Each structure stands twice: as structure tokens, then as C-alpha cells.
Amino acid sequence: MAKITKQSENFSKWYTDVILDTDLADYGPVKGTMVVKPYGFALWTNIRDALNKMIEDTGHENAYFPLFIPKSFLEKEAKHVEGFAKECAVVTHSKLIAEDGSLQVDPASKLEEEIIVRPTSETIIWHMFKKWITSYRDLPLKVNQWANVVRWEMRTRLFLRTSEFLWQEGHTAHATKEEAMQETLDIVEVYRTLFEEYLAIPTIIGRKSNLERFAGADETFSIETMMRDKKALQAGTSHYLGTNFGSAFDVKFQSKDNKELPVYATSWGVSTRMVGALIMVHGDDNGLKIPPKIAPIQVVIIPINAKKEKQQEFSDYINNVSDALSSMNIRSKVDDSDGSPGFKFNKWELKGVPIRLEVGLKEFESSQITLCRRDNKEKQQLHVDSLKEVQEILVSIQSNMFNDAKSFMEENTCTAEDFNTFSEILSSDNKFIKTYWDGSDETELKIKDETKATIRCILEDVDDNTKKCIYSNKPAKHLVIFAKAY
């Protein structure tokens, strides 16, 4: 385990170092693919389980739809095609021929209709919804699936943008526009809870501009988060799809009073990108910091007894501590591997374990434990009979991490009154800038050209003639957040 690059030296190198050195993930053999290693997968699983419960508790059911989608499905919704056409993996043949140890595609096996590996599942799901929805009694229909999707991106980065990634995608069908819009907003709140209460990541939530909206949506709401380099990361989205997919797939229902009516849709998702957000929001020069609620290991115990004195009593002492933690449902691990204590301290700090317990002969003789917090590095002594306090300390670490991230975001969010100030702020540093915008694509594009910043989301609409657009000076339509984004 080598020393990792400092954040201040090269943030993206730091990011990659942390992932590889902590065994979260590794590169796959095909460009842009990623192997999620056991430690990373345990972390993902904890996030997934927390979110899955919230999704089920709000009346959604899990299902599974196929990986393969007929090409023609993707053509049915005009904007959807436009958005995804350039990044699809396409299956064209079904056979290989072995020749002298090398494999050739068998031209005779060419498929009648090419198959797309799903970049998202709206099309296949609405194809099925057409079969399932005929009456108002069938609505609302609320399904979710945990799946992998493939988007053939040009530039990839571990967890943030991989060719294949894991996510959940929720898809719902509703009888009215109001109900569908309410669903879209309810999900935004589910995501906010996940980010704030579990990942300890503060969020900014708002609507997407025309240019940033999901391909096929009438309205997209996004969860924006600030990384430690002060760049923005879109960490989740919830879309109000209107009747776009309903009409593209000819889905209608009969109302109570026997009228044929259109069906309104939503879709929403968060992905393994959240792990990337987690790393970049909390991590420091010593590595990861994982919030206790989702940490694969919440407490690591380091026994220190090189000379193996009083071995039996000492190891009983360690086991008692470990058992006490288990009985409180705390996920703990005793690291009794070879290696010096210093090496282990660094290793588990790097891996982001919230609490380390150092237990040596010193502690054993005095019935104490030395506890060290990952979030603020503070050490304290704990009597072996007051291990209950560990639970409270985990809670305190969780909220401390959220508060730190929140103040960091607030300290780096500012306002700008004129475009000169705006450009200057962004040329010297990354920041979130709250400002007014005239609502036009043209202005947004020009600002992006000149500063690389984009509109992360619309915070509120403005109906006040005294507010002017930062760039065009025309009357403002929205208060928005600009930032450079991943």
C-alpha cells in the first residue's frame, strides 16, 4: 500500500489512488469497465439496502426487465433516441466461428433486428406497461428495478462514469398529471433522505434547465452535490415524463366513467456514482471517510501484543470487546493479521472505518480501550464496561460528517451581481454561484463557453422586473445555481 497523492496536488489522481488502494474497485479489461471489489460492493450493498427499504415503504415493487431491447423500441420516442443513440452497445450477431484458435464473427448469424443493450429501460418497460394497463384499476403502477445498464461513454472514470454501471430505476404510471408530478417530487425527497441521513451528503435540489433535462422528460429534478474540489456532481435524478412514453407506446386506460385517457409517467434513478460522490465529499489526504450508517466495517479492533504476553487472557479480553460490539449490532472486525500497529492504523484510516479501537497490554491491565475517531482523529479512553458509548459515538460521527460537508458547501456557495465578478470567481476557483438567468438556451451555452460552468439546477422562478440576467441583462426568469460539473 503506497502513499496516496494529496488532494491539493492532484484531486483526480487522489480519487483514483483512493479507490485502487482501498480495494473498492479495479479496472476491467474492456475500456471503461470496472470491477467492484468486495469492500466496494459491501459499501454499495449497504446503500442499496437502505434505499430499497425506502422505495418499498413508499409503495413500489421490485421487478426485473431484460437487458436486451429491440432497436426499434428506442426509435419510438423522438428525444429519447436523440439522447441515447450515440452511446449504445449494439448486438448484431449471435455466433462465432473458431478457426485455428482464433474467433471470427459468423456472418450467417446476423440478426434480423439488432438488439440494444439497455442504456436505460423506459422503452422496454412502457412496452410491457401497454400490456398491463387497460383500466383505472391498474393505476398507479409503481415498479422499480435494480439492474446494470450500459452507456458507451467516450471518457470514463471509476464509479463516476463507467461503460456499465449498477443502479436502480423506478418507473411509474399514473392516471393524472398531478399524481405523476407528486410522485416525481416524493422520490426527490426519498433521495434527499438517503443522501443526507445515510451518505451524510448535503444536497441542493431543483429543476434542470432545458439543455440539461433527461432525453424524453418534460421536467427533470436533480440532486446536486458539492465535491471536495468544489465541483458539482449530479448524484440522482427524478423525471416527470408527462405522456411522452405513454403515447409513444400507445398506452391508454379507461376511466371510471368509461373514457379513454392518456397515462402519465415518471422515472428516477441513482447509481454506483453515489459511491464516487461519497469518496469525493468526505475523503481527505488520509483516504476514505465512510459514514457509520453505511460503513461495511464500523469499528476495527487492533490488538497490540507483540510479545504475546498473557496470551489467553489477552485474547479473551479482545473477544469480549468484539462480542459486546456484535451484541449491539455494530459491524466490527478484529485485525489480528501480521504487521505493525502503525501499518494497520494507516490501512484502516485509508479504508475509512469510522472508529478504531486500539487494545494493547496497557489497556488490558487497566480495563480500558483506546478509541480513535476517523472523522476528527480524536483519541479517548473508554472503560471496557462502557462500550455502549461506541454506539453514541457512531451517531455523533454520522452527524459530524454531515455538518462538515454542509458547512463546506455553504462556505463555497456565493452570489454574483455581474458577469465580470462571475467569471473572475470561476477562473480562480470552483464555486457554486447563485444568480439570475433569463431562461434561454443561448445564454446558458454562452456562459458555458466562456466559463465552463453550467446550470446545475433552477432554484426558483422569478416574477420581478428588477432582477436581471447575469449575462444578457434581460429580465430574469429564474434563480439558478451555476457550477463546473463532473
Add this chain to the structure above:
RNA sequence: CGGGGUGUAGCGUAGUCCGGUUAGCGCACCUGCUUUGGGAGCAGGGGGUCGCAGGUUCAAAUCCUGCCACCCCGACCA
């Protein structure tokens, strides 16, 4: 797809310009001994068709030709 660059052990690299011992070094790995409260030390050891295919030469990691792969910067994006 445009511009730039790199391929030598699991990782990072020296050597390439100017051809010539057994391809060197660090990390990691294995063995043994001594160590262990913030990344231990010493000794020994294993691991390489120098990206691939041709060519030039007495001799190629090194020169020539072709191919392949990957990385960085841009356009695209959860």
C-alpha cells in the same frame, strides 16, 4: 473523431538518441531471524518470449516498416 503521448516482472521505472556481458533499480510477493503503541530491519529467494508481426545485422529492448493496445486534452454524458 481531431491533437499529443506511452508500451520493459503485479505496479512504477532505467536502458532506446549512439545496436554488443547474464536487461538494472524501487515497491509488492516468498523464506528465515530480529521486531511491533503511527507505514519495521537484515539476509536470502522467485518472477521478464522488452506490446505484436516482419525486416536490416555476426549481433536488436535499442535501427527500419506495418499493426495493435492504452493514456492525456477536446466534442458527448448518470
